[in-house]
Amino acid sequence: MERIAAERDRPAVADEHRTLSYAGLAAEARRIAALLEDEGVRPGTVVGVGGARCAGVIAAFLAIELVGALYVPADETWPAARVRDVLDQAGASLLITMDAQGVAPALLEGAAEAGCRVVGASRADGLAPWAGSRA
Template sequence: MNEKYSSLTSVFHDHVRCRPRAVAVVDESRTVSYAELAAASYDVRRSLARLGIRPGDRVGVYMRRSWRVVAAIIAVIDHGCTYVPLDPDYPAARVRFMAEDSGVRAICADPGTPWPFEGTAEIQVTGAEAEPVPSAERAADVPTHIIYTSGSTGTPKGVATPEHAVQELFRSAAERFSFSTADAWSWFHSHCFDFSVWEIWGALLHGGCIVVIGTEVGRDPWRLLDTLADQGVTVLCQVPSMFKYLTAALVDKPRPWPCATSSWAARRSITTPSGRGWTSAPGRAGTSPWSTSTARPRPPSSPPARWSTG
């Protein structure tokens, strides 16, 4: 990520201009280029404008994991707004509370999703494309996103994250890792979990590719290993509760570890079935979406950048 850029979306749009046909997202059988992803985000932005949504407003993203979620997130941030992730699998009362508590003015949704938000404007994110819309100005005090805690110890609380915190995360990571356009990043976690910020923007800021890990694949470590290998994933992001099953599957069915660049685990210390321990140093809660990593040397011949044939 170049230091000259002043915003997350300016970096993304630079990749759109320079490498429009490069693959931005792989979502099962769907391959989405940087140009297609940008065009889908413009369609969402035009809907935001028609509803009178202005920079500084908050917009919900009530969608299941897919490439269209990425388009919606880009659109909301590019509009100078804050996105509030809302999971359709959460109880209706919970997502209504989150929407009301955060003060969202509109909510992006998958077409046909049951609507529990009476009186709140809906923007259906279909993946339709539109002409470019200039990026809006973002005030320094406007967060990029508000993610709610689980509420396991009480009422869920929204945690607002400013844009400079996301930028600093990747500047700090650059001291250890050399991410590039050749990397494919797994997107395993719900957009309601802070780890997703690392997974999504890690790919987009470096011109890489997001590989969407579907729910069913994510629940089956053997299928997940196959997907990582088939899609050439180089950056794997996992929490220990899932990572231990993945490493166990690797022992059960040995194969070359598919993630050539780096693997990440968050929050807790873990030990793999091979006996290798991973030491966790998360610091204060909420300060970082990751805490433990291992770097693996890139193969002598790095995989070429992906290009869309569409």
């Protein structure tokens, strides 16, 4: 957080569609953290993160750490069986997806087979930033 205060307007992470400053990354992570907490994620919960590699994935990783949970990545190019195995072996209860254009079918199928709920990160867009436990 010290780095955010000192370099809040400098680019922190970028992908082909957007660049997030340190302040923007922190704000997005806090909104996703609020969504995760609303979805029942608590310290120690394992959350899968799926979708294309993008700036939002970094925000999701940070959000998961903010709420004290653990993350396991699930690549959108993996077959459903691999997604299922990774989520199942990690004990994930939720898969947060990054793709605004649509979630890869293999991610959805693998998550369903592993018994994971699927939540789109875009649902965090209108939420107030997480400010600590709201439970």
